[in-house]
Amino acid sequence: MRRLTVAQALVRFLAAQYTERDGERHRLIAATWGIFGHGNVAGVGQALIEEDGMPFHQGRNEQAMVHAAVGYARQRNRLSAHAVTTSIGPGATNLVTGAALATVNHLPVLLLPGDTFATRPADPVLQQLQVPGAGDVSVNDCLRPVSRSFDRIVRPEALVPAALEAMRVLSDPAATGAVTLALPQDVQAEAYDWPEEFFAERTWRIRRTRPDRAELDAAARAVREAARPLVVAGGGVRHSAAEDALRAFAERAGLPVATTQAGKGALPHDHPCEVGGLGHTGTATANDLARAADLVIGVGTRYTDFTTASGTLFAPDARFLNLNVTGFDAHKQAAPLPLVADAREGLAALTGALGDAPARPVTWAAAKAAWEARVTAAHAVPDEAARPTQAQVLGVLDTLCDTTDILINAAGSLPGDLHKLWRTRSRDQYHVEYGYSCMGYEIPAAIGVLLAAPGRPVWALVGDGTYLMNPTEIVTAVQERLPLKLVLLQNHGYASIGGLSEAVGAERYGTDYRLRAEDGSFTGPPLPVDLGANAASLGMRVLRPRTIGDLREALADARAATDPTCVYIETETADSVSGPPPAQAWWDVPVAEISTRPSAVKAREEYDRHVTARRRRL
Ligand SMILES: Cc1ncc(C[n+]2csc(CCOP(=O)(O)OP(=O)(O)O)c2C)c(N)n1
Numbered sequence: 001m002r003r004l005t006v007a008q009a010l011v012r013f014l015a016a017q018y019t020e021r022d023g024e025r026h027r028l029i030a031a032t033w034g035i036f037g038h039g040n041v042a043g044v045g046q047a048l049i050e051e052d053g054m055p056f057h058q059g060r061n062e063q064a065m066v067h068a069a070v071g072y073a074r075q076r077n078r079l080s081a082h083a084v085t086t087s088i089g090p091g092a093t094n095l096v097t098g099a100a101l102a103t104v105n106h107l108p109v110l111l112l113p114g115d116t117f118a119t120r121p122a123d124p125v126l127q128q129l130q131v132p133g134a135g136d137v138s139v140n141d142c143l144r145p146v147s148r149s150f151d152r153i154v155r156p157e158a159l160v161p162a163a164l165e166a167m168r169v170l171s172d173p174a175a176t177g178a179v180t181l182a183l184p185q186d187v188q189a190e191a192y193d194w195p196e197e198f199f200a201e202r203t204w205r206i207r208r209t210r211p212d213r214a215e216l217d218a219a220a221r222a223v224r225e226a227a228r229p230l231v232v233a234g235g236g237v238r239h240s241a242a243e244d245a246l247r248a249f250a251e252r253a254g255l256p257v258a259t260t261q262a263g264k265g266a267l268p269h270d271h272p273c274e275v276g277g278l279g280h281t282g283t284a285t286a287n288d289l290a291r292a293a294d295l296v297i298g299v300g301t302r303y304t305d306f307t308t309a310s311g312t313l314f315a316p317d318a319r320f321l322n323l324n325v326t327g328f329d330a331h332k333q334a335a336p337l338p339l340v341a342d343a344r345e346g347l348a349a350l351t352g353a354l355g356d357a358p359a360r361p362v363t364w365a366a367a368k369a370a371w372e373a374r375v376t377a378a379h380a381v382p383d384e385a386a387r388p389t390q391a392q393v394l395g396v397l398d399t400l401c402d403t404t405d406i407l408i409n410a411a412g413s414l415p416g417d418l419h420k421l422w423r424t425r426s427r428d429q430y431h432v433e434y435g436y437s438c439m440g441y442e443i444p445a446a447i448g449v450l451l452a453a454p455g456r457p458v459w460a461l462v463g464d465g466t467y468l469m470n471p472t473e474i475v476t477a478v479q480e481r482l483p484l485k486l487v488l489l490q491n492h493g494y495a496s497i498g499g500l501s502e503a504v505g506a507e508r509y510g511t512d513y514r515l516r517a518e519d520g521s522f523t524g525p526p527l528p529v530d531l532g533a534n535a536a537s538l539g540m541r542v543l544r545p546r547t548i549g550d551l552r553e554a555l556a557d558a559r560a561a562t563d564p565t566c567v568y569i570e571t572e573t574a575d576s577v578s579g580p581p582p583a584q585a586w587w588d589v590p591v592a593e594i595s596t597r598p599s600a601v602k603a604r605e606e607y608d609r610h611v612t613a614r615r616r617r618l
Pocket residue numbers: 411412413414437438439440462463464465466467469491493494495496497
């Protein structure tokens with residue numbers, strides 16, 4: 001028996017948990033992020049001092065700490081994760097967005113919010129929200145729907161099964177996401193006699209599920225018989241480290257491989273089988289192949305609306321073969337051919353089951369080259385003295401990056417531009433969080449990636465709107481001496497949603513950052529903000545290029561820098577010549593069915609035309 005508080009026992013337990021996959025062992029919970037308040041300072045906070053085996057990082061905002069943990073877990077292919085401790089009340093509810101992001105993206109993070117007293121000596125205590133008629137509910141219940149697993153430790157001994165179950169979920173490839181253990185403030189500090197074996201080292205094997213024989217036979221037959229198959233590679237390829245297996249499968253069968261945002265980089269951009277992004281933000285090459293495909297082979301994809309062009313991309317009679325570690329995703333698109341397995345195991349088994357069928361010839365080389373020419377055109381710089389468009393910023397970055405660089409982004413117009421234009425050189429270079437597309441993910445996630453991949457150039461690409469939503473983790477990068485590279489693109493508001501607003505007849509309403517004008521509208525001059533000065537005030541070195549020529553120097557300087565460096569640049573509005581190629585497939589954003597405004601009436605006519613192409617698969 002060992003006498004410890006609940007918080008001390010939990011931290012000791014977490015420091016002894018490991019994962020194992022492919023013969024390699026990793027810490028399951030490699031570090032803990034925290035912001036202390038009365039709900040965790042004397043419990044988990046005190047316990048962290050006593051535990052040498054648990055590194056600690058100090059965050060500025062609870063949501064951002066979860067983003068940092070998620071960035072870390074993705075970079076570590078889910079073999080290792082972080083915990084996040086918060087106080088109760090606002091500290092705990094600030095976790096909700098981060099938890100949802102983790103769960104949507106199937107990325108493990110352990111959340112340890114403080115909770116109101118289990119013993120209820122004084123109701124309410126500071127920051128307690130009481131629900132009349134439901135005395136057992138606290139604000140932490142907001143975390144239930146966004147967590148893969150939720151438990152509240154109202155008695156010390158309940159920690160033992162709850163902690164073990166939390167580790168099981170975190171390390172299960174089919175179940176993982178945010179896992180919450182809510183820790184009432186009084187229980188955290190309570191002492192208990194723990195069985196010694198609770199603290200023994202435990203290794204959680206990350207399962208590589210093999211396919212079912214009958215599912216595999218049916219899948220292999222479909223691949224052999226298909227006339228125009230297309231592979232859709234999603235984030236599951238990355239999580240499973242299935243890139244080599246995917247390459248072998250694609251080469252062996254002669255298959256084009258299109259990618260989702262989470263799957264981009266599964267093959268390097270110049271591999272003959274790689275046909276680029278798929279769907280609304282995808283390439284013409286991939287989308288044309290998708291429209292013609294008779295068999296869609298989804299590998300580790302959730303088939304979001306961006307991937308399927310809101311149900312309009314694939315032919316009505318296309319068949320779907322879905323290789324996925326979860327039955328839920330394997331049965332998407334009313335799939336007649338689910339293949340429930342780990343991506344790497346499933347791809348290897350499929351390759352082995354192809355028999356001696358010859359590889360199909362590559363028929364898409366000309367289309368791939370044509371798209372490549374469009375990328376080159378979008379990057380082209382006719383005048384070094386001009387202000388760059390966003391695509392030209394990406395073009396300059398493209399000339400500087402090698403296989404070691406990692407790009408992080410999540411929202412705005414950048415995910416679309418990157419999906420269409422970025423030439424991904426290595427399997428972990430493209431880190432775009434588009435499952436939750438959460439503004440403000442970029443800077444904290446970059447910190448998590450830097451912790452997971454020290455020495456690599458890590459770029460957070462951030463729009464001005466995104467920056468304003470969550471810049472404060474810059475201070476954490478400074479504190480941790482991490483060479484964060486922040487590219488801050490100033491275009492005075494929401495270029496992405498502004499463009500979308502115009503397309504759906506909403507007239508860019510409320511999307512530009514402008515002063516309120518005499519008539520009450522936001523049509524005055526751009527807001528007099530200096531985001532570069534803001535980043536500098538938080539401790540970053542800030543470079544302020546104005547022209548494309550300056551930008552080249554600034555980005556090269558930032559890339560070589562060993563201190564946190566921001567490149568703050570005002571971008572030029574792109575037109576149809578200087579911008580990235582337009583969308584090659586639809587995205588469903590419903591338009592007002594009736595309106596007094598001609599722009600909305602016109603947009604609705606357009607919308608109705610598209611809607612007729614939508615196909616529900618039953
Ligand atoms: C937390 C959050 N709130 C709102 C949105 C909806 N949204 C998507 S893009 C965007 C604007 C992004 O602006 P900025 O970062 O300046 O990028 P730009 O569109 O100018 O490229 C908004 C509000 C979101 N994705 N995330």
